[in-house]
Amino acid sequence: MRRFSVYDTMSREVRLFVPITPPKVGLFVCGLTPYDDAHVGHAKTAVTFDVVARALRRWGYRVFYVQNVTNLDDKVIARGAELGVDPLSLADRHLARWRVAMERLGVASVNYYPHATDYIPEILVQIRQLIDQGYAYAADGSVYYEVAKFREYGKLSGQKTEALRPGARVELDKAKRSPEDFVIWKAATPGEPSWESPWGPGRPGWHIEDTAITVRLLGARYDLHGAGLDLKFPHHEAEIALAEAATGESPLVNYWMHVGLLNFKGEKMSKSLGNVVSLDDVIDEVGPGVLRFYYLNAHYRSPLDFDPDRSLSEAREAHQRLSVPRRRLLEALAQRGAEGEGVELPEEVARESAAAVERLDAVLSDDFNTREAIATLFGWSRRAGEFVGDRAKLSGAALSQLLAPYQWAEEVLGIFEPLTPTPPSTGADALVTVALEARKRARERGDFSEADRIREALKAAGVLVEDSAQGTRWESRKPRAE
Template sequence: MSTAEKRAEPESADAGIRVYNTLTRRKEVFQTIEPGLVRMYVCGVTPYDSAHVGHGMSLTAFDIIRRYLEHRGYEVRHIQNFTDIDDKIIDRAKAAGIDPDALTDGFIAEWHNQSRALNVLPATHYPRATEEVGSIVAMVQGLIDRGHAYPVDGDVYFRVRAFPGYGKLSHRELDDLLSGARIEVDERKDDPLDFALWKAAKSGEPNWPSPWGPGRPGWHIECSAMSSTYLGGQIDIHGGGADLIFPHHENEIAQSEAFLGVEPFARYWLHNGLVRTGQEKMSKSLGNFARLKEIVDRGLGPAFRLMVLQSHYRAPVTYTEEGLLAADRGLARLRAAADPRATGSSGVDDEVASTIHDGALDALATSTDCRFHDAMDDDFNAPEALAALFDLARAINRARGEGQSSEQVEPARETLVTLAGVLGLDLENQAQSTAVEAAPFIDLLLEVREALRQRREWELSDLIRDELGKLEVLVEDTASGATWTRRRG
């Protein structure tokens, strides 16, 4: 049994994990409501179009968090919703001449396919807003009964000033919200800040019966109702993108705490950073997004996961094609080290040799395990955990190069594979490509090729590129140097 496998056996439920809580703006010791059980709700997508890489980042980031919590011995009840009724869905369905359900069904199926390609664990439940209207109507009625909401002409609005804690997640004052935002004036509302819980039906749009007349749910109330239905009152973790902090998550807190009479509604609010292209957030509305489907169709789902792991989940990420291909090459190096069939060449210098003799590799595997868990215990610091794995992979390759046997290398290799698996990286699922085993040698060849190019020996330089191409390795020259990636069939 590897060091990592031994460490994965939990000593207790709350094993010293600290998480950054957006609500309090500080790191806190993670303690669940019920020992050993994590109730986690993560906002899903509005399926009116194909998902972009920003959605993929959030999906992957919370999968990594969930995987680590399960590795630490928790049971995780994970709810991820689909907002399958929305103005954008209605407009897109009308433009396409199809029923809204047909539109959303197609994109939801695509989402599940892409989730599998990213090696994302399935959620415990995937509730859809259109299938939860009964519980949504009951929550809206409960808020009216408690004086926190009021009906007007078939609409129902949440009375923001009746909830004293409004603004505590986004750390905004009500008066600042009123003066600093462009709010559409509706004379029917008690206050311009009040937001819709239920929207009266419009001609030709999907609608459901309610005590206030036919209509459909507002966006914010859907998540509050589905969280309550599937997780039951107070929850441990509520997650989503940083762009949801206000108004969506702020409104969720107001609705849920006003209805449940429990504070806080969610103990820990976790938000992933946004993906950017240049200086702008990636979004469908801005039209600057890269579709997740394009990455998956190229077979680069595992590389995308590695790219997500290279940044802390709370940090913004700038997405580039170069970054994705670099992650793919990094994955090839990890897989080369994890390959039990791999053998190295003899002959390394004394300094390297001294690091791999006398049980040093086993000692490094043990320290890697500690470094990995310390990093992940610290607000799921995946970049530091990943760096520890790359250090171990390099040491494994050096040990093989010195001539250590497979038996000598095996404990460290097992540690590498096990810890990578905690992050959702399947290193033993080797791609059908020479590049996996040959990654270090390809890098060396490209260094030689660059030296040839500096000396203007174009014929030899092109020969290396062409011969690598025959081995399913594509070489591309960029302003920052040559890069390579594996060809997919």
């Protein structure tokens, strides 16, 4: 197991990570409330923790990664009512889309996506414990958590409940003993989904599903909890208050990771401002690799500003610097075979390849500095680039050495799309071949205007032609980059 450090929000410092039961690591990330389509901000968090999980697994940890789904809450119900559909099936539908987007983005690291409504028994048990231990009270068919009873409330965020300004967004609810109390069991409203309980029919409040789920799946104490920065207060504060009061164990979580939010031109991305950028649209436009690159090109804790006119095109250009040499080398390796004979790399370069991979692991193990990893990859690309031109002469072993840092990036960062195996030849391919043969003859007889005309015509048809010392290659290029 490689040692690594993480910035822990609770202690406000970068700390060496020590699992409770090595090599196991329990990782919980606050997931989606699927009442609407996902936007690029949601995926930033998902990709961040995907990289965390990938890295830990590479380093020998056995990660159990749980991401919950709040498939029933006020927003889901409100949206369902608006559209005249059952809230739970509305949530299912959006969740299915999210899962597809995650698959496209290469986020396969999550072991389990528990749904809030599948943990009603656990939630009721926890509510019972809280009432028995004097942390919660029932009133008017609902149950509330009494924040004042939990002395350490605020220890994560530094917020003090006395500072809560009355009237801001505090729920006005007469049944509450104090404005900062929050509902953990909400009395049923006719027409809305509800479950029986000792306090009458109702449904879970927001925060308690997470603690019911994590206590059940990860235990009363677990290693790592992640989420977007916006959930730090009050949600995570509430999680701590609920779980630590219910189980009597502390701390609930050893390391808290919070991801900087994605802004839109300096402002928060939100429905009400009308500046949300659809995740699916962006994946369609630039492809998953470029989007992941864009996220990972900054430190996960920094806020990242999304500018529709610049961010993605810049990321695409920069991404090419890595993906193009990688693809060339992979193609050469496929032709030559891993055992193929040929020119070997100078010993110094072979050593540099291994050193680059080691450096990649090293920078990532310092609070997941993906930006530094990408800088390292650029450095390697420049070095490897010296040999890319001669790739046809290199041995399989040499090509593999040149590829090693890129493979690391594929494994841990996931910023490359898999190299599509040569697709079966189609009629269109045959036509391109014919056109290129004509172009080749034109070039041979020095008729460059004809050659350029063919190249332009192909380009207009979405076929990109490039000449090189190794001959002419082409690829079909839709608006999306690779």
